[in-house]
Amino acid sequence: VRDRRSLDEMDGWLPPGPVARLRSGAEMADLLSRHRDAVDNTVAVAERTAFQLRSVRPRLPDQKVPEGHTPISWLRHLVEEGRRGCYGDDPVAKDRLATELDLIEVRDFAGYFLIVSDIVEFARSRGILCQGRGSAAASAVCYVLGITVVDPVFYGLPFERFLWVLREEESDIDVDFDARRREEVIQYVYAKYGRRNAAQVADVITYRPRSAIRDTAKALGYSQGQQDAWSRQMERRSVVPGSRSSEGPEIPDEVVALAQQVMGLPRHLGIHSAGMVLTREPVGRICPIEPARMPGRTVLQWDKEDCAWMGLVKFDLLGLGMLSALSISFNLIAQHCGRSWALASIPRNEPGVYDMLCRGDSIGVFQVESRAQIGTLPRLKPRCFYDLAVEIGLIRPGPVQGGAVHPYIRRRTGVEPITYPHPLLKPVLERTLGIPLFQEQLMQMATTVGNCTAADADLLRRAMGSKRGVERIDSLRAKLFEGMAANGIDDDTAQDIYARIESFANFGFAESHALSFAGLVYTSAWVKLHYPAAFLAALLRSQPMGFYSPATLVADARRHGVVTRRPDLTKSSVGADLEALDRGGDDVETGMDDCLHDHDESEIGPFDPDRDDGDHRRDTHFAVRLGLSDVSGISTETATRIIAEREREPFTSLDDLARRVELGKEEVEALALAGVF
Numbered sequence: 001v002r003d004r005r006s007l008d009e010m011d012g013w014l015p016p017g018p019v020a021r022l023r024s025g026a027e028m029a030d031l032l033s034r035h036r037d038a039v040d041n042t043v044a045v046a047e048r049t050a051f052q053l054r055s056v057r058p059r060l061p062d063q064k065v066p067e068g069h070t071p072i073s074w075l076r077h078l079v080e081e082g083r084r085g086c087y088g089d090d091p092v093a094k095d096r097l098a099t100e101l102d103l104i105e106v107r108d109f110a111g112y113f114l115i116v117s118d119i120v121e122f123a124r125s126r127g128i129l130c131q132g133r134g135s136a137a138a139s140a141v142c143y144v145l146g147i148t149v150v151d152p153v154f155y156g157l158p159f160e161r162f163l164w165v166l167r168e169e170e171s172d173i174d175v176d177f178d179a180r181r182r183e184e185v186i187q188y189v190y191a192k193y194g195r196r197n198a199a200q201v202a203d204v205i206t207y208r209p210r211s212a213i214r215d216t217a218k219a220l221g222y223s224q225g226q227q228d229a230w231s232r233q234m235e236r237r238s239v240v241p242g243s244r245s246s247e248g249p250e251i252p253d254e255v256v257a258l259a260q261q262v263m264g265l266p267r268h269l270g271i272h273s274a275g276m277v278l279t280r281e282p283v284g285r286i287c288p289i290e291p292a293r294m295p296g297r298t299v300l301q302w303d304k305e306d307c308a309w310m311g312l313v314k315f316d317l318l319g320l321g322m323l324s325a326l327s328i329s330f331n332l333i334a335q336h337c338g339r340s341w342a343l344a345s346i347p348r349n350e351p352g353v354y355d356m357l358c359r360g361d362s363i364g365v366f367q368v369e370s371r372a373q374i375g376t377l378p379r380l381k382p383r384c385f386y387d388l389a390v391e392i393g394l395i396r397p398g399p400v401q402g403g404a405v406h407p408y409i410r411r412r413t414g415v416e417p418i419t420y421p422h423p424l425l426k427p428v429l430e431r432t433l434g435i436p437l438f439q440e441q442l443m444q445m446a447t448t449v450g451n452c453t454a455a456d457a458d459l460l461r462r463a464m465g466s467k468r469g470v471e472r473i474d475s476l477r478a479k480l481f482e483g484m485a486a487n488g489i490d491d492d493t494a495q496d497i498y499a500r501i502e503s504f505a506n507f508g509f510a511e512s513h514a515l516s517f518a519g520l521v522y523t524s525a526w527v528k529l530h531y532p533a534a535f536l537a538a539l540l541r542s543q544p545m546g547f548y549s550p551a552t553l554v555a556d557a558r559r560h561g562v563v564t565r566r567p568d569l570t571k572s573s574v575g576a577d578l579e580a581l582d583r584g585g586d587d588v589e590t591g592m593d594d595c596l597h598d599h600d601e602s603e604i605g606p607f608d609p610d611r612d613d614g615d616h617r618r619d620t621h622f623a624v625r626l627g628l629s630d631v632s633g634i635s636t637e638t639a640t641r642i643i644a645e646r647e648r649e650p651f652t653s654l655d656d657l658a659r660r661v662e663l664g665k666e667e668v669e670a671l672a673l674a675g676v677f
Contacts, residue, residue: 001262006221057311058279058286060111061193063118071110075141076101078117082144086151093140093153100141100159107163109171112313115278116173117145119317122188128181129323129343131519134174134316135162137512138440147173149343150515155386157512160454161440172314174274178327179319179542186317187296189276196282199289199298201275201307201314205267209234212259213251215267220255230255271299274316277307286310321545322366322520328538329527336578337531337589337619346523349599352616353525354383358607363556364539366524367392367517369547379409381607386431388518389511393437396509408435421497422489424449438511442501449497451483452476530595532560533619537576540630550630563623567631569651569676574639575627578619591618633670638663 003010023031032038065074079097087093104110116132123130124146132148138157142148152159163171177185190198207215214231222230230251271292277300283289287310288301300307307314330341357365358381360374368377368388372395382388390408399405410416411433420426420434428444429436436442443457456476477498484494528535536557540550548556554564563581571579592614628639641661651657654677658668671677 001215001219004218006219008221054309054311056286058281058283060115060313061197061278061280063111063114065114071114072101072105075104075110075113078114079141079144082146086144087153090153096140096153096159097144100139100163103159103163104141109163112173113141113145116142116147116175116315119185119189119315120145120147120175123177123185126181126184127327128178128184129327130175130177130185131323131343131516132173132175133516134513135171135510136173137516138162142173147175148516149519150512152512155511155515157515158440158443158454158457160458161443161510161512164455164458172275172316174316174318176318176320176323178323179321180324180327182317182319186276189278189315189317190296190298193278195298196284197280198276198278199283199287199300200292201272201277201304202300202302203270203272204303205270207259207262207265207267209259209263211267212262213255216258216262217255220252220258222252222255269299269301271297272304274318275304275307275314276317277312277314279312283312286312321542322524325535325538325542325545326520326523326527328541329531329534332534332537332578333531333619336534336580336622339589339618341527343519343523346526347596347598348522349385349601349604350526350529350595351599351604352595353522353529354387354604355607355611356529357382357388357525359609362525363548364524364535364546364553365528366520368521368525370395371547376409380412383604383607384601385518385522386515388521389514390432390437392517392521393509393511393514398509399435399437404435404437408433408437411435421500422449422487422493424487425497436500438509438514440511445497445501446476446480449484449487449489450480451486452479529616530591531619532557532617533562533578533622533624536562536564537578537624540624540626541575554624557624561617561620565623565625567626567628567674567676569628569642569657569671570646572625572628572676574629574636574643576630577625577627578622579625581621581623588621589618590620591616628671628676631670631674631676633666638667 007014029036029039063071063074065071069077079101083093083097104113120130120132132142136142137148137150138152138159138161139148140152140159143151150157186200210231213234214227217227217230233251271294277283279286283300287307289298290301291297292299302310302312304314326343334340356362357368357377360377362368362374362377367373368391373391376391376395380387380391380394382391393399394405394408399408407416411418418434420429425445425448426434428441428448432438432441436445446452446457447454456479459476480498480501481494484497489497524535536553539546539553543550558564565579594614595616595618628634628642629636631639638661642657645651645657645660651660654668657663663671
């Protein structure tokens with residue numbers, strides 16, 4: 001299997017017996033029976049050479065700070081500057097920041113915040129859209145440094161969700177970047193810290209049914225066609241079925257038996273989607289590294305669990321397709337409509353945006369475009385920013401498995417009264433109508449009614465995302481019930497509260513994460529409402545992403561009055577672009593001026609499906625011209641060559657096009673079928 005050859009092809013290269021294995025102590029004693037001292041001495045050698053691997057735990061790279069400052073003093077200086085801009089003289093925020101900074105100092109974690117802040121500053125200096133998310137959104141320090149956009153003081157997010165003094169493994173900050181330009185950020189990190197001190201975390205790819213059947217069939221000498229036919233039967237299966245499966249051709253017993261043995265074993269190493277490790281000493285001294293297939297990258301041979309156990313601090317630099325789409329939208333709007341927008345400048349609390357979402361008009365909108373979300377939006381009728389976070393957190397496995405979705409909707413629509421499992425839980429559950437939806441709420445439930453410490457609550461939270469979550473939660477069961485009894489909670493109510501916590505063992509969703517994503521939900525909905533043509537072009541350029549095909553996105557835009565034009569050899573760009581319509585008028589932009597400024601949340605009001613609040617669209621004078629790369633069978637590279645040759649000299653004939661761009665027969669046919677000539 002490892003050599004990707006059949007047994008017949010490997011004949012002569014394989015050992016005559018199963019000798020490539022670790023022998024037991026008894027076998028070694030028998031083999032070396034004439035040298036008993038050799039066996040006994042291995043224990044002495046092992047005792048002398050053994051050491052704790054964690055004793056070589058690496059440190060973070062040194063950060064350059066102004067003279068007279070240490071990393072923590074410089075971090076305090078930056079936080080104080082950010083506090084004045086974000087909070088002014090708010091005493092609650094001031095106390096919260098002081099508490100967080102003290103804990104960061106105790107954990108010697110100041111360098112981590114400075115590194116992430118530097119990476120974010122680099123991205124913004126290059127015009128790369130980025131935004132922190134996940135548990136880091138519960139940190140006020142991250143907020144005032146500009147890493148995240150959610151105010152944890154306003155929303156009451158517990159800092160323990162992110163960092164706690166008794167927490168064994170290190171926390172990490174997830175930052176989303178424009179997916180098209182994420183590589184620029186990664187290469188900046190490599191350039192600043194060096195290939196010897198920076199590496200990406202590996203991802204151990206294990207055998208699943210399809211790959212297990214294919215690889216074992218190949219090793220046993222079956223043909224490529226048989227491998228394909230049998231492996232196709234494994235689609236969407238989590239286990240290898242018996243050879244007598246009723247679906248498709250019968251799989252030989254020997255293939256099934258071997259495939260079942262290798263299930264779950266490591267197959268190969270990949271690169272983690274986001275994780276990077278930075279160290280002061282060369283990282284190769286702690287963990288084996290290897291060059292990645294992609295040029296300019298180094299990858300560890302450990303996965304994220306190994307790195308966490310060792311104490312290697314991980315930086316998650318993720319690529320997000322919606323940030324790419326928004327970046328392209330902003331560029332198209334600035335180029336064609338003459339108005340500049342950024343994530344921070346989008347007008348807040350516009351009633352029209354919430355009206356659009358209440359109608360379920362959310363195809364292409366970040367995180368709320370699935371069929372389940374579209375079906376839920378008209379029932380929930382979001383009328384404020386927090387409602388968007390609830391919408392994101394509600395349609396998740398945790399609330400569905402815990403039976404929270406329908407009760408929440410009934411309470412939201414007034415069919416069911418709002419109640420709480422216990423009066424003590426009202427401050428915790430009031431914002432979600434008495435229904436626990438988020439991990440932070442379950443942590444607060446444990447501390448409020450179970451008298452758990454913040455460390456216990458953090459342990460509970462981490463258990464929710466662990467494969468062994470149920471077992472870990474069970475270990476805290478006794479302490480929870482003791483605390484609930486001390487608070488006068490009867491056994492039936494205590495069992496009900498515990499059942500709600502247990503249902504989130506594997507699928508709990510973070511409120512800080514939902515709030516971070518809610519910002520992108522609102523922004524993408526705002527752009528779709530006001531610049532639907534630019535938004536369509538951006539989505540098409542950012543494919544593949546989201547739930548829908550380009551054809552579905554185009555059809556939805558046409559329903560909103562967007563004119564789309566087919567690809568044209570003489571007019572199209574590489575990707576979709578805006579093209580002026582032949583309409584009169586001196587104004588480039590249309591729409592209402594009321595859409596250009598912030599609104600107070602009180603201005604949103606209840607949803608009225610019959611209300612006509614005017615035309616919000618601002619790019620009415622533009623159509624979307626599909627790009628050459630939107631033609632099926634034409635790659636971005638081919639489209640780029642066509643545009644470059646067209647700008648150098650117009651094409652005189654089809655033969656001239658095919659010759660100068662070196663097009664194949666299939667590519668010429670694809671262009672002809674798309675009507676580009």
